[in-house]
Amino acid sequence: EVQLVESGGGLVQPGGSLRLSCAASGFTFRSYWMHWVRQAPGKGLVWVSRINSDGSSTNYAASVKGRFTISRDNAKNTLYLQMNSLRAEDTAVYYCARDTVTLNDAFDIWGQGTMVTVSS
Amino acid sequence: DIQMTQSPSSLSASVGDRVTITCRASQSISSYLNWYQQKPGKAPKLLISAASSLQSGVPSRFSGSGSGTDFTLTITGLQPEDFAAYYCQQTYSTPRTFGQGTKVEIK
Numbered sequence: 001e002v003q004l005v006e007s008g009g010g011l012v013q014p015g016g017s018l019r020l021s022c023a024a025s026g027f028t029f030r031s032y033w034m035h036w037v038r039q040a041p042g043k044g045l046v047w048v049s050r051i052n053s054d055g056s057s058t059n060y061a062a063s064v065k066g067r068f069t070i071s072r073d074n075a076k077n078t079l080y081l082q083m084n085s086l087r088a089e090d091t092a093v094y095y096c097a098r099d100t101v102t103l104n105d106a107f108d109i110w111g112q113g114t115m116v117t118v119s120s
Numbered sequence: 121d122i123q124m125t126q127s128p129s130s131l132s133a134s135v136g137d138r139v140t141i142t143c144r145a146s147q148s149i150s151s152y153l154n155w156y157q158q159k160p161g162k163a164p165k166l167l168i169s170a171a172s173s174l175q176s177g178v179p180s181r182f183s184g185s186g187s188g189t190d191f192t193l194t195i196t197g198l199q200p201e202d203f204a205a206y207y208c209q210q211t212y213s214t215p216r217t218f219g220q221g222t223k224v225e226i227k
Contacts, residue, residue: 035216037164044221045156045164045207050214059214095163105211106154106169113163 002026002109004096009114016086016118022079022096022111030054030074033099035107036081038092038116046092049081050099064090086118122146122210126219132227139195141222143208148188152212155184155193158221159204167206168193198224 008020022034036048049070050059058070069082079096093115097107123146133139143153151171156164166175168184171191181196195202203226208219 037218045158045209045218047216047218050216061215099211103166103169103173104152104154105216106166107156107164107209108166108169108175110163110165 004098004109004111006094006096006111006114009094009116011117011119012086013120014087014118017082017084018086018116020081020083020094020096020114020116022081024077024079024098027098027109029072029077033101033105034070034072034079035097035099036070036079037095037097037107037110038090039095039113040089040092043092048094051079083116086116088118090116091118092116121215122149122213122217124208124210124217124219126206126208126222128222129220130223130225132225133198134227135198135200137198137227139198139202139224141193141206141208141224143186143191143193143219145189145191145210145212149210149212151187152210153184153186153191154209154211155182156207156209157202157204158207164207195224200226 005023035050051070067085071080093113095113096111098109100108125144153171155168158164172184206222
């Protein structure tokens with residue numbers, strides 16, 4: 001079964017750090033670009049970051065650039081999001097998603113999400 | 121950045137109704153437009169890619185059209201399981217922006 005499973009969310013104080021993980025299974029992880037998307041409580045979807053298949057190229061939303069770092073370990077079939085200098089406005093469910101070039105780069109597989117709460 | 125504007129932000133409809141949601145891009149995105157469905161507490165699900173390509177397993181009552189800057193998602197014969205939020209997304213350029221969403225509620 002093709003699957004993405006996020007972990008690592010939780011409660012963190014403002015200014016703190018957290019690392020999210022996304023474990024992939026059921027497909028050739030190293031062949032796909034991957035993304036992080038977040039959703040604040042009661043709000044819409046917001047794209048956060050992207051990494052290419054070998055990890056050599058990354059992009060970030062302006063709101064997280066310089067604070068978040070996306071990375072991947074293709075040997076472990078795992079995507080990461082290192083989040084530093086967290087702010088209250090980073091509170092959201094974070095989803096990882098697979099980008100499929102044959103579908104015009106649509107996000108065809110999503111994880112179940114992991115909740116990050118930034119609060120004192 | 122390309123801005124995606126969906127309308128309406130919410131709508132009330134009855135089972136069996138025909139529902140249309142529109143999405144407008146701030147610049148031409150060719151057919152790099154996708155539609156997602158999201159139910160409460162669940163991850164988004166890809167319905168349509170490349171403006172009009174229905175994903176495998178998605179009921180044929182869903183359809184998409186458009187190119188350039190104006191796009192439409194149509195649900196013909198709304199079913200109880202279709203009450204959800206719907207998002208458009210452009211994958212023409214980075215950042216991969218989403219519309220603000222349309223919530224389809226039961227009338």
